[in-house]
Amino acid sequence: MTKTNWQDPRSTEIRSTQISGLQEAIGKIEESIGINTLTESNIPLPEVFISNDDRCRIYQAPEGKRNWLSSPPPIIKKNGIVITDDFEIDYGGGAVIFSTPILEADVLTADVSYTVKITGKQLSSEDYTLLEKKKLAGIAEDANNYTHPESHPANMILLDDETSVEDGIADIIENINEHQSDYTLQIPWAGISTNTDNAYSLGNPVIVSLVPGMAVSFKCNADATGEVTLNWSGTGDKGVLKSNSTPVTNWKNGGVYTVRYDGTNFIQQGEGGDYGTATAAQVLAPYTIGTDSGLVPGTMTDHSSSNIQCIFTSDVTIPAGYYNGSGKVLRPGFSPGTATALFSDNTNTYQTTSSTYVKMLEKTLFIGGTLRVYFILRSGTNMQNAFARIYRNGTPVGIERYVSTTSVVTFTEDISGWLPGDKFQLYMRGSGSNYSIIDVANGGIGITINEVFVS
Structure with a gap:
């Protein structure tokens, strides 16, 4: 919802984007009564707090630097970078109103020209012309005489589609509830599992049936000793597969796992796929290798730069293991x-x-x-x-x-x-x-x- 009226909590000034027709006439009046123009860079724009439900949207210059000129146009910066869209400028109030709230940590500044009163200069017959008087006469009585009520019912505030705020909030709450209960969009926390051998069960959250795409996270209560199954909220035992379609066999006590139902089985999330064909004997000690059974340490001996001495009287068996390429096969003496x-x-x-x-x-x-x-x-x-x-x-x-x-x-x-x-x-x-x-x-x-x- 776009607000067109807001009140500065300090000055009780009412801001309205609908009274822009006064800008030119007010400018002439300011000139006639002794208003001077100043140009300043990096004027800080602190947030105007309206309510906790409407934060990080309205930012206003300090008092005395608010009556901005439209020419040259103000330059608005966020975190030191010039921005040009998704906001509206209230020239009279020296404020910026964002269509979409920004971040609370964002810092806003403005490079603007604004008017200040020259002490001692008053309105005179020489300064004020009939043209300015005629323009003022065309403004309806009490055009800007508005007092914002201290309170009013929520249903009198309408959204852009003419729906009341009260009804809009009810729709939002309904949508949030539907979203939170859709476990294809949300991954609920089921707590700690129970098991009988390799058959694991989750009691919460309660569901009526499994739908493809539904996911759940839980903490495992016991080590698996073979292919595991999972029964969520009494919907029946389902197989659990890795992303490469091989059965999961290595759930560990205390491990936290996330699975997603594909219509037939649960697919364990976060698996890296195939592990390859290397075994512990093909991995240099003390490094480890990932396997279907978890990490296992390598057992290949590290011979580094060891030499191999040949002899003439018999063959020499090369010891199994790793050689770094700097060793030599020594000729016999x-x-x-x-x-x-x-x-x-x-x-x-x-x-x-x-x-x-x-x-x-x-x-x-x-x-x-x-x-x-x-x-x-x-x-x-x-x-x-x-x-x-x-x-x-x-x-x-x-x-x-x-x-x-x-x-x-x-x-x-x-x-x-x-x-x-x-x-x-x-x-x-x-x-x-x-x-x-x-x-x-x-x-x-x-x-x-x-x-x-x-x-």
Whole structure:
């Protein structure tokens, strides 16, 4: 209902949007009797309280800033933002009347021009013209002489459709009651359920029959152990399904649930649908996964950046679990021994008379670890020294060996730190005219390891 009259509780001023015809004449009178015009921004507009039933609709400027000019037009702001519709301006009362109530927390201000009285200036014959007098003469007697009664019956106030307020209120109450009892629009609270095994019941609110779309919320009184049913107000046991049409089996004591009837079953609201196929063993501990039975903790072991060490003698089983991608499968390393010969040469004779070390043999390794190296060394002449030494990539890593007899001597040592791709090298030197000889007849030179590859 749109009110056309209202009374300022402080000044008892009667406001009427129907007396706008006075605006021009009043403006001329104001000019003649010494009314000045002021322009001001952000004038606060507090609410005019009419009644608790009519709040947040009428807002008025403070006294002394109310007689607004229509030009320039007032600028109305809500929460600092200019608004232009859903309200009417009462220029004479310095007020804004909203068609639809705004929020109580909203703050209204106005940028307006208004008139103020100039002290000492009075009406004079020079200021007042016959034209203004004629306009005033055309106003009916007591046109604005209205006293609002202290009270009146509600049925004398009519709504826009000529219905009395009293009848209108009765219609509203009836509509509210109908709305509150329509459980397709409202979700009532039924309280705590009862149960026999997995058959649950609700006694309230009382209904005559179930209608598709009806909903209800309740607090469960006991854990479910299987597929549940629900009987609301004696309408019979109905199945309860999730949104993916699978039966509900996991109601918990103390859990609050909302269900809506689809014409055949109750559909539990708020379900997320399918959970997928992951199980606890496929979820990294200690994280959890949602299932039809609720949250369950993951059991997958977290190996993070763990490495896996391979060996040559047997397969290595990779432990089940999660690896973050920074770990490695480590290549196997050999241990020194005589079980397997990686290389041996007892065919070629290696000999030199050079007095400085000369590379006599080089092999590229495809393995790493600690290797056992042996060679059979003798001198070409008694009492003359013959030398031999193992190098790696041009750098000596073995013990310098020497003999000064033509009898053979076997030298064996374990050398660690070999990597795939390293160069295994034999360097030898004599003493000028004397030979340093690797004796092939008695075994030559070789590399052995402890691992066994053939049984």
